[in-house]
Amino acid sequence: MKGIFTLTASAMVLMAAQASAQDLRVAVYTSSEPHLKLLNQLADGFKASHPGVNVRFETIPVADYTQKLSFQVAGGKAPDVAWMMEDAAPAFIEANILMDLTPVLQAFPNYDLADFTDPAMALWRKGDQVYGVPFSTSPFLIYYNKAMFDKAGLEDPKQLAEKGEWNMTKFQEVSKQLVAANPGKYAFEFKDGEGYASRMTHALLPPIRAYGGDLWENGQCGLESPGAVKAVQQIHDMVFKDKTIVPPGTQGDYFSGDSAMTVNQISRASKMKEAGFDWGVAPLPTGPNGEEGPVIGQAGFVVFEASPNKELAAELVAQMTDKEGVAALAQFFPPARRSVLTSDAFLNKNQYLSPEMMGFVAAGIEKGRVVAAHERVPQILAAMKPRVDALWRPDADVAKSLQGVCAAIQPLL
Amino acid sequence: MTSSLSHRSGAQARAPWLTLQRRDAIEGWLFVSPTLLGFLIFFLGPLIAIFIYAMSDWNFLSGEATFVGLTNFEDALLENPDFWHVLRNSAVFALGLVPLNVALALFLAVALSRPFRGVIIFRTIFFAPVITSAIAWAIVWKFMLQGEGGPINQMLALIGITGPNWLREPNWAMAAVIVTRVIKMVGLNMILYIAALQAIPRDYDEAAGLEGASRWQIFRLITWPLLGPTTLVIVVLTTIGSFKVFDHIYQMTGGGPENGTLVLAFYIYQQGFQFFDIGYASALAIIMFVIVTILTLIQVSLRRKDDA
Numbered sequence: 071m072k073g074i075f076t077l078t079a080s081a082m083v084l085m086a087a088q089a090s091a092q093d094l095r096v097a098v099y100t101s102s103e104p105h106l107k108l109l110n111q112l113a114d115g116f117k118a119s120h121p122g123v124n125v126r127f128e129t130i131p132v133a134d135y136t137q138k139l140s141f142q143v144a145g146g147k148a149p150d151v152a153w154m155m156e157d158a159a160p161a162f163i164e165a166n167i168l169m170d171l172t173p174v175l176q177a178f179p180n181y182d183l184a185d186f187t188d189p190a191m192a193l194w195r196k197g198d199q200v201y202g203v204p205f206s207t208s209p210f211l212i213y214y215n216k217a218m219f220d221k222a223g224l225e226d227p228k229q230l231a232e233k234g235e236w237n238m239t240k241f242q243e244v245s246k247q248l249v250a251a252n253p254g255k256y257a258f259e260f261k262d263g264e265g266y267a268s269r270m271t272h273a274l275l276p277p278i279r280a281y282g283g284d285l286w287e288n289g290q291c292g293l294e295s296p297g298a299v300k301a302v303q304q305i306h307d308m309v310f311k312d313k314t315i316v317p318p319g320t321q322g323d324y325f326s327g328d329s330a331m332t333v334n335q336i337s338r339a340s341k342m343k344e345a346g347f348d349w350g351v352a353p354l355p356t357g358p359n360g361e362e363g364p365v366i367g368q369a370g371f372v373v374f375e376a377s378p379n380k381e382l383a384a385e386l387v388a389q390m391t392d393k394e395g396v397a398a399l400a401q402f403f404p405p406a407r408r409s410v411l412t413s414d415a416f417l418n419k420n421q422y423l424s425p426e427m428m429g430f431v432a433a434g435i436e437k438g439r440v441v442a443a444h445e446r447v448p449q450i451l452a453a454m455k456p457r458v459d460a461l462w463r464p465d466a467d468v469a470k471s472l473q474g475v476c477a478a479i480q481p482l483l
Numbered sequence: 484m485t486s487s488l489s490h491r492s493g494a495q496a497r498a499p500w501l502t503l504q505r506r507d508a509i510e511g512w513l514f515v516s517p518t519l520l521g522f523l524i525f526f527l528g529p530l531i532a533i534f535i536y537a538m539s540d541w542n543f544l545s546g547e548a549t550f551v552g553l554t555n556f557e558d559a560l561l562e563n564p565d566f567w568h569v570l571r572n573s574a575v576f577a578l579g580l581v582p583l584n585v586a587l588a589l590f591l592a593v594a595l596s597r598p599f600r601g602v603i604i605f606r607t608i609f610f611a612p613v614i615t616s617a618i619a620w621a622i623v624w625k626f627m628l629q630g631e632g633g634p635i636n637q638m639l640a641l642i643g644i645t646g647p648n649w650l651r652e653p654n655w656a657m658a659a660v661i662v663t664r665v666i667k668m669v670g671l672n673m674i675l676y677i678a679a680l681q682a683i684p685r686d687y688d689e690a691a692g693l694e695g696a697s698r699w700q701i702f703r704l705i706t707w708p709l710l711g712p713t714t715l716v717i718v719v720l721t722t723i724g725s726f727k728v729f730d731h732i733y734q735m736t737g738g739g740p741e742n743g744t745l746v747l748a749f750y751i752y753q754q755g756f757q758f759f760d761i762g763y764a765s766a767l768a769i770i771m772f773v774i775v776t777i778l779t780l781i782q783v784s785l786r787r788k789d790d791a
Binding site: 137140143144161162165166167266267268317318319320321448449452455456457459460462463 | 542543544545546626628629630631632633648649650651737738739740741742753756757758759
């Protein structure tokens with residue numbers, strides 16, 4: 071009996087202690103042990119300076135991340151802080167459910183908000199207000215299979231980039247040579263092999279930007295611009311005439327050695343350990359006249375307006391994204407702070423990428439623009455999808471198909 | 484107090500309140516109460532909620548909801564051409580899947596209802612896909628049906644046929660999802676038919692045989708009519724299942740190509756959980772509910788007519 075009393079009393083004390091502690095819940099989409107370890111280390115620093123505050127990271131699988139986060143918000147159970155992907159950010163900002171972090175960031179000691187590059191902050195600002203702070207600003211890069219280039223006796227994309235010859239024309243040229251020298255293989259696979267499905271915009275965007283265009287800009291569809299048509303025509307020819315790009319309905323995984331090149335971000339470098347072939351990264355090919363149009367994928371920290379501890383949550387975000395926080399996160403997530411981008415720690419100490427490769431990453435962040443975003447991205451993508459499917463037919467008229475895409479998405483822009 | 488009680492019991496012919504009938508009724512209610520409670524909470528509650536949602540314009544993120552009456556239904560039925568396209572796709576899917584599934588299930592059941600060496604192995608082989616994860620099934624078929632270098636097309640190439648790009652051409656994609664779905668689910672209907680076939684007394688067949696009926700005549704005039712109730716159940720369940728198909732489409736085609744396999748359940752998911760338009764998605768769900776109910780009633784009434 072005495073034992074029961076002791077147990078009950080202990081439970082009550084524990085519950086009282088828990089109730090008095092401020093519990094900050096942070097939703098993230100990583101389940102990687104090293105990532106979570108680092109995040110907890112950063113949170114420990116915050117807890118040390120804020121006694122009685124507890125920080126808990128909650129992993130939501132990446133495939134359903136935005137959806138589940140939305141359900142939590144709708145169900146009145148929004149986390150205090152969350153990671154947010156670039157394509158979801160505008161819808162959340164427009165719904166007025168995110169906290170304006172500006173006052174807290176400006177008041178935070180040595181924060182230096184101006185240290186973040188303007189292109190990196192564009193998505194998270196609305197007027198003078200800042201609704202999120204990017205922690206990962208990851209440019210798209212070309213990953214290449216060095217062995218396949220060697221077999222074809224070709225200079226690899228890095229060498230070509232160094233000579234200033236890595237452009238879209240060269241990309242098409244070497245692709246043909248790669249396929250000729252590596253029978254049964256492809257020269258190029260779209261990002262994550264999803265270029266005809268969930269990553270259709272990621273497939274189109276790099277070539278279109280290289281030709282000076284964009285998917286959409288200032289409420290106008292850009293897919294029927296002459297540059298975009300030329301870019302897509304070239305890719306279309308590579309798929310169906312040259313047969314150098316993995317075609318729709320076929321799998322040709324770069325990471326398994328089925329394709330010589332792909333586009334991806336540095337987070338995928340960890341997969342290369344198991345790939346079993348020599349590899350490298352290079353910038354995206356420039357336009358036919360050397361125009362650069364790097365593409366950046368992004369994720370940021372946001373605080374929900376409904377959080378009962380939103381001021382505290384904003385302080386946590388400030389601490390995790392101050393110069394020290396961003397420098398620590400840069401081990402895994404490319405930073406948007408100029409001071410960290412040029413730092414020795416970022417450029418020379420990545421466990422997967424050489425300092426030379428990291429130079430391409432830093433240049434991509436500095437010059438790049440975030441992937442086209444919009445508050446109605448899900449509807450836009452759904453409207454695009456059937457028209458883009460029609461584009462990826464062997465006999466498609468590229469210009470007409472792109473006009474069809476624009477006709478479908480313009481009302482939504 | 485005592486006198487009033489005795490007065491009342493006297494007036495009511497001393498009938499105890501807890502009669503045998505009442506006790507049975509209470510016991511009955513107590514027995515069904517857990518199920519009833521579950522039905523109310525998990526079925527009737529959401530069903531009522533969905534009617535309320537369907538009449539609102541609810542922004543899932545901001546939480547703002549306004550009453551819009553029947554606007555969502557009008558949007559679907561009168562203004563949105565996508566809805567009719569999606570409904571057509573669902574109808575094509577059902578019309579392709581149900582006859583194929585029922586015919587194949589019946590064929591397999593007839594072949595495997597009699598005992599022979601290894602029958603259990605064959606039944607297991609045909610039933611195994613039913614218990615396989617739908618997602619794993621779809622992933623494997625997606626690999627098999629690749630346009631270039633896919634195993635199916637490689638096999639066709641051996642006999643000189645150039646296979647299509649199965650999942651990238653709208654008509655072939657629909658055919659591919661129907662056939663792969665049939666192969667996945669046919670085992671369930673096969674088992675139901677086997678059970679029904681085994682319940683038919685052998686005497687009927689034997690008597691008909693003695694009268695000189697051919698095997699086809701026995702099947703057409705005796706077995707098939709006796710399988711009627713089972714066929715009804717199978718057709719109703721398969722039709723409902725075909726309208727509810729989601730996971731298969733989600734993984735194999737994502738509704739593409741060119742919306743060629745965008746069926747109603749997937750469209751509802753898209754509206755509700757990708758566009759966060761819960762009001763419109765709820766209205767669509769109610770329309771689907773009505774369609775499936777009407778189809779079921781038609782099938783039941785046709786069956787009654789047959790019986791009459």
